[in-house]
Amino acid sequence: MKIAGAVNIEDLRQEAKRYLPAMLFDFIDGGAEDEQGIARNRASFDAYRLLPRYLRDFSAASQSVTLFGRQYASPFGIAPTGSAAVFRPDADLLLARAAARADVPFVMSGASNGLIEACAQAASGRMWFQLYMTRHRAHDEDILRRLRDAGVDTLVVTVDSEARSRRERDLRNRFSFGSFSFKPSVVCEALRHPAWLYSYFSNGGMPTMENWVRYAPPGSGARDVMRYFHSGLPGMPRWEDVDRLRRLWPGRLVLKGILHPDDALRAAELGVDGIIVSNHGGRQLDRAPATIEVLPAIVAAAGDRLTVMLDSGLRRGADMLVALALGARFTFVGRATLYGLAAGGQAGVERAIAILRDEVDANQRQLGCVDLRDLGHENLWKDGRITAASMPAVQPLRKEERK
Numbered sequence: 339m340k341i342a343g344a345v346n347i348e349d350l351r352q353e354a355k356r357y358l359p360a361m362l363f364d365f366i367d368g369g370a371e372d373e374q375g376i377a378r379n380r381a382s383f384d385a386y387r388l389l390p391r392y393l394r395d396f397s398a399a400s401q402s403v404t405l406f407g408r409q410y411a412s413p414f415g416i417a418p419t420g421s422a423a424v425f426r427p428d429a430d431l432l433l434a435r436a437a438a439r440a441d442v443p444f445v446m447s448g449a450s451n452g453l454i455e456a457c458a459q460a461a462s463g464r465m466w467f468q469l470y471m472t473r474h475r476a477h478d479e480d481i482l483r484r485l486r487d488a489g490v491d492t493l494v495v496t497v498d499s500e501a502r503s504r505r506e507r508d509l510r511n512r513f514s515f516g517s518f519s520f521k522p523s524v525v526c527e528a529l530r531h532p533a534w535l536y537s538y539f540s541n542g543g544m545p546t547m548e549n550w551v552r553y554a555p556p557g558s559g560a561r562d563v564m565r566y567f568h569s570g571l572p573g574m575p576r577w578e579d580v581d582r583l584r585r586l587w588p589g590r591l592v593l594k595g596i597l598h599p600d601d602a603l604r605a606a607e608l609g610v611d612g613i614i615v616s617n618h619g620g621r622q623l624d625r626a627p628a629t630i631e632v633l634p635a636i637v638a639a640a641g642d643r644l645t646v647m648l649d650s651g652l653r654r655g656a657d658m659l660v661a662l663a664l665g666a667r668f669t670f671v672g673r674a675t676l677y678g679l680a681a682g683g684q685a686g687v688e689r690a691i692a693i694l695r696d697e698v699d700a701n702q703r704q705l706g707c708v709d710l711r712d713l714g715h716e717n718l719w720k721d722g723r724i725t726a727a728s729m730p731a732v733q734p735l736r737k738e739e740r741k
Contacts, residue, residue, distance in 0.1 A: 341353070347654070348653075350674070350693075351367070353677075353682070354678075357533060358534055360511070361511040363680075364508065366425070366677070368621075369505065370505055370622055370624040371504055372506075372624055374625065375628075378631075379617070379619070379651025380653070381628070382651070383652070388656060388659060388660070388663075388701060388705060389719050389724065399699070399709075401413060401695070405645070406590055410441055410443060411440060413710055414669045414671055415445065415668065416444045417671060418468035419672050419675070420447040420450055421449055422676065422679060424515065424518075424544070424545060425534075425679060426683050430451060430452030432679060432687060434446070434458075434464075434465060436684050436688045437465075439688060442691065443492075444464055444466070445465075445670065446466070448467070448469050450549065453548045463489065465490055467485050467494065470499060470571060471495065471573035472570030473571075474553065477570075481549065482583075492589055492592060493592065494594050495580070496595055496618075499618070500574060501622075544564075546559075547563050547567055553566065577608065580593065584608055584610065590611040591612075594614040595614070596613040596636065597626060599639035602639050605644065606643040612644055612645035612667075613644055613645075614670065615629045615666070616629060616649045620650065633661065634664050637664065648666040648668075648669050648670070649670040649671065649672065655701055656697060657669075658694070659698065659702065659713060662710055662713045664715070671694065
């Protein structure tokens, strides 16, 4: 299948599955334990219906969104996805360039392979950076300095990776990036994916975590640098660390992984600018609620004190509209653009973005919605009623508050 012929994200997923060895595809596709969290994310989105409103003039419909004072072309961005260069060389640069072309934000992972400085330039002002706090606090602080120097103004701190999860696909495959090697079983599987195998070896094998080369012991190779990075994980962040980061970081501060309304309130009290309601795509706590399940309560608790965003489980443009109607200001996708990346490099990422953008547009017009800020509970149907009737205490932000 040519990438241009992909009509939905599932097409790109299947192409990524053909291109990648099974253990790498499983790393992208899998989740924790029984993978109930992945299924719950999808089922919870599917439980909502969009209520169309016809006989309206939607000729001027626009899906552009203003977020933190900046306008983006669509209501979604690229979530942080680490070690992506194992799937395609220069993955972080490709993601950054695709985001720049599409005019959407790209959140560079703290476990990425690309350089902060190069990716920030490629993203043309659209790059955010996701920080995994490590035990190497001095290195973390130096990364903040580098981000400031590179013109990055939004720092995203992931808070849900403190404990290592049991990802059973990876356990069965005996796979981790730190111990990845070409054992006989791996060679046999990789030979069934010759295009990936050729790309991997012709580009030098295991890619280096370039941001961490300067902090690892002198002379460290790619695996040594990776081991040094992982030696600092988990960084065991606490609320006092959030307070410290707020004092150190002059730009916008976002916490990713919030699922409890009380934690959203605590973040607001510490001066955090925004949160991403996230369950790590079902990859951390398998019994965690779906993000769309807890979103209304978090929006109600946060009010106008925080910018509330959401990731995890979004596979369609319609999913994004559901999230916006429930009060999210913005959404992020991770697997969707990774499938595109694995399937076709930058062209695959751009195809994933185009698919989602077309889906947002088609569904938005069916709703008779000219401005996405006008979406609210009245646009949703669930359990035999309009959701505004079933959740009177949860109201979306007023239009003027969403600007």
